[in-house]
Amino acid sequence: MNxxxxxxxxVTGHRLFWPALVLxxxxxxxxxxxxxxxxxxxxxxxxxxxxxxxxxxxxxxILVALGMTLVIATGGIDLSVGSLCAISGAIACLYISKAPxxxxxxxxxxxxxxxxGVALVLGMWNGVLVAVIGIxxxxxxxxxxxxxxxxxxxxxxxxxxxxxxGPYRAIGLGHFLTLxxxxxxxxxxxxxxxxxxxxxxxxxxxxxxxxxxEASRLAGIRSGRIIFLVYVVSAACAAxxxxxxxxxxxxxxxxxxxxxxxxxxxxxxxIGGTSLAGGRFSLSGTILGALIIQTLxxxxxxxxxxxxxxxxxxxxxxxxxCLIQAPAFRARFARRRSGPTPGPAAPxxxxxxxxx
Amino acid sequence: MSSTxxxxxxxxxxxxxxxxxxxxxxxxxxxxMYGIGVSQYRxxxxxxxxxxxxxxxxxxxxxxVGMTFVILTGGIDLSVGSVVAMTAMVSAAMxxxxxxxxxxxxxxxxIGPTLGFLMGCAIHFFEIQPFIVTLAGxxxxxxxxTFISGGSIPITDGFWTAMSQERIxxxxxxxxxxxxxxxxxxxxxxxxxxxxxxxxxxxxAIGGNPQSALLMGLPVGRTRIAVYTVxxxxxxxxxxxxxxxxxxxxxxxxxGMxxxxxxxxxIGGTVLTGGSGYVFGTVLGVxxxxxxxxxxxxxxxxxxxxxxxxxxGLLFAFILLQRLIGIRFK
Numbered sequence: 001m002n003x004x005x006x007x008x009x010x011v012t013g014h015r016l017f018w019p020a021l022v023l024x025x026x027x028x029x030x031x032x033x034x035x036x037x038x039x040x041x042x043x044x045x046x047x048x049x050x051x052x053x054x055x056x057x058x059x060x061x062i063l064v065a066l067g068m069t070l071v072i073a074t075g076g077i078d079l080s081v082g083s084l085c086a087i088s089g090a091i092a093c094l095y096i097s098k099a100p101x102x103x104x105x106x107x108x109x110x111x112x113x114x115x116x117g118v119a120l121v122l123g124m125w126n127g128v129l130v131a132v133i134g135i136x137x138x139x140x141x142x143x144x145x146x147x148x149x150x151x152x153x154x155x156x157x158x159x160x161x162x163x164x165x166g167p168y169r170a171i172g173l174g175h176f177l178t179l180x181x182x183x184x185x186x187x188x189x190x191x192x193x194x195x196x197x198x199x200x201x202x203x204x205x206x207x208x209x210x211x212x213x214e215a216s217r218l219a220g221i222r223s224g225r226i227i228f229l230v231y232v233v234s235a236a237c238a239a240x241x242x243x244x245x246x247x248x249x250x251x252x253x254x255x256x257x258x259x260x261x262x263x264x265x266x267x268x269x270x271i272g273g274t275s276l277a278g279g280r281f282s283l284s285g286t287i288l289g290a291l292i293i294q295t296l297x298x299x300x301x302x303x304x305x306x307x308x309x310x311x312x313x314x315x316x317x318x319x320x321x322c323l324i325q326a327p328a329f330r331a332r333f334a335r336r337r338s339g340p341t342p343g344p345a346a347p348x349x350x351x352x353x354x355x356x
Numbered sequence: 357m358s359s360t361x362x363x364x365x366x367x368x369x370x371x372x373x374x375x376x377x378x379x380x381x382x383x384x385x386x387x388x389m390y391g392i393g394v395s396q397y398r399x400x401x402x403x404x405x406x407x408x409x410x411x412x413x414x415x416x417x418x419x420x421v422g423m424t425f426v427i428l429t430g431g432i433d434l435s436v437g438s439v440v441a442m443t444a445m446v447s448a449a450m451x452x453x454x455x456x457x458x459x460x461x462x463x464x465x466x467i468g469p470t471l472g473f474l475m476g477c478a479i480h481f482f483e484i485q486p487f488i489v490t491l492a493g494x495x496x497x498x499x500x501x502t503f504i505s506g507g508s509i510p511i512t513d514g515f516w517t518a519m520s521q522e523r524i525x526x527x528x529x530x531x532x533x534x535x536x537x538x539x540x541x542x543x544x545x546x547x548x549x550x551x552x553x554x555x556x557x558x559x560x561a562i563g564g565n566p567q568s569a570l571l572m573g574l575p576v577g578r579t580r581i582a583v584y585t586v587x588x589x590x591x592x593x594x595x596x597x598x599x600x601x602x603x604x605x606x607x608x609x610x611x612g613m614x615x616x617x618x619x620x621x622x623i624g625g626t627v628l629t630g631g632s633g634y635v636f637g638t639v640l641g642v643x644x645x646x647x648x649x650x651x652x653x654x655x656x657x658x659x660x661x662x663x664x665x666x667x668x669g670l671l672f673a674f675i676l677l678q679r680l681i682g683i684r685f686k
Contacts, residue, residue: 133676135679149664
């Protein structure tokens with residue numbers, strides 16, 4: 001027990017240690033392989049270079065993973081984010097492509113608002129299924145994951161909608177203060193989420209709901225509302241990520257947009273040290289995880305390996321990170337099972353009986 | 357119907373156990389859909405339409421049977437689609453290199469279970485969530501596919517083409533392929549194993565409550581590893597059947613198949629938390645998916661994406677049904 005406790009303390013003390021180490025190792029390996037890897041230069045007042053590219057391309061993943069972190073923190077999972085990316089991107093592109101002036105700011109903002117609104121409604125649908133009807137999250141969101149792809153194709157009528165809109169393109173490729181706009185949006189979203197969860201009690205409440213929704217409810221937290229909320233937030237994040245993905249290529253493809261992004265996002269969250277069982281989350285870990293995944297993808301491209309084969313490396317990294325974290329998992333489970341399990345269970349029952 | 361059964365549930369048809377309700381609902385849905393098809397399209401009543409559903413979905417059926425085992429224990433296996441593709445790829449590549457068909461079959465059938473066994477071990481010994489482990493397995497298998505070859509590999513082997521073109525039928529011209537018979541054999545074996553063997557009962561016990569199963573002295577670890585191995589084996593058989601069907605191995609084949617498989621299992625009445633469900637239900641679930649596709653093909657004006665929307669809607673309806681039954685009888 002003493003030994004496991006010591007080991008537990010050592011691991012939790014460095015919760016971000018292993019993911020950070022993996023990221024640094026990958027960057028070092030890249031630099032050794034290609035010495036110019038870390039070089040960043042200024043062109044036309046913008047920063048250019050591989051590290052900047054990694055940041056820019058990881059922005060959608062960071063956004064999706066942020067929403068996913070909150071969902072997973074409540075013990076749920078949101079498989080529908082990829083489909084939501086496709087739907088929101090498709091709606092925005094469809095609206096812009098139909099507009100007379102694709103470059104007008106008002107058109108783009110209307111399109112964004114429209115698509116975001118639809119995504120929020122779909123997020124509410126997920127939230128209602130999980131929080132009100134009480135369907136298992138993995139299945140509740142599986143419905144939208146399957147049907148959502150169909151809906152996205154319905155919106156685009158099976159075609160790839162191409163648009164030619166400067167302002168919309170800027171979401172994916174634009175620059176602001178020498179940095180890519182996409183990463184600034186992702187950063188702003190991260191700061192917003194962090195402020196709401198870590199500067200208020202919201203984060204604590206989310207974690208407590210993830211730890212035990214029923215106990216939280218009895219303690220006076222509206223668990224249902226919190227669970228509902230995280231799915232809506234996740235949908236909003238996915239929608240913005242969908243804008244970025246479609247803006248990057250100036251076209252909306254109902255089939256390919258956001259394909260597998262839910263899996264990448266879940267990976268990013270898990271690599272970042274958030275437990276899939278819920279009850280604890282780390283936003284910085286998630287961002288680190290997303291960066292690891294994007295660095296890995298870029299590395300594989302840079303080494304001239306086919307993108308599909310990069311899945312092999314992804315599998316290896318996932319298993320490695322999970323195995324590294326596994327002893328901590330085991331220790332935590334062992335402690336939970338042997339020690340405090342009777343503890344929290346007993347007072348909980350008392351609480352139930354007092355008002356009755 | 358549900359309001360009357362609330363009050364007179366016990367007297368009203370006492371022979372209908374509530375755990376059969378989802379399966380029966382699927383059966384009714386299947387019959388209704390078939391009825392709609394027959395009433396709308398004259399050619400739909402041809403027996404060959406039913407046979408074609410089996411021919412087109414034989415591999416899906418086999419994979420879904422394996423998934424049923426995993427879901428019954430409360431786990432999930434996301435790697436099935438990729439393992440199917442990998443098996444087809446490996447067999448195609450080995451046949452291209454001129455290896456004998458028998459050896460190729462053995463090797464191809466060994467890869468899936470081996471991967472399943474390793475994933476089961478990772479899930480059991482390191483206590484990593486099945487979701488993440490099988491996700492890694494999915495990435496691994498899909499990566500292996502492109503590692504073997506970036507493009508499609510045709511199969512020209514005599515045994516494979518014979519299996520692909522052999523038609524078993526009656527003089528009226530209706531036929532099934534050998535794949536269908538293999539799929540049926542897998543279904544029967546799986547149904548027997550789940551219902552009448554110690555292993556099968558252990559699967560249900562673990563799905564019901566792993567803690568209790570452990571306290572009862574059941575081999576939880578061994579069973580848990582075994583179900584992922586079974587799922588791997590079924591995926592491998594499914595991959596072979598798919599290569600019979602398409603006579604090629606392509607790196608991007610069966611992408612997203614795991615969703616169809618999970619949908620089929622859920623529509624077939626297996627509860628995702630584990631412990632309740634039947635192989636027969638899974639067969640019905642696969643048939644429902646197959647009939648939807650056939651209906652959409654017959655209609656001609658509907659586009660393929662309606663399949664996804666309808667499957668999503670059905671998933672919702674069936675989960676809601678399970679939920680209602682659960683609330684009613686808890």
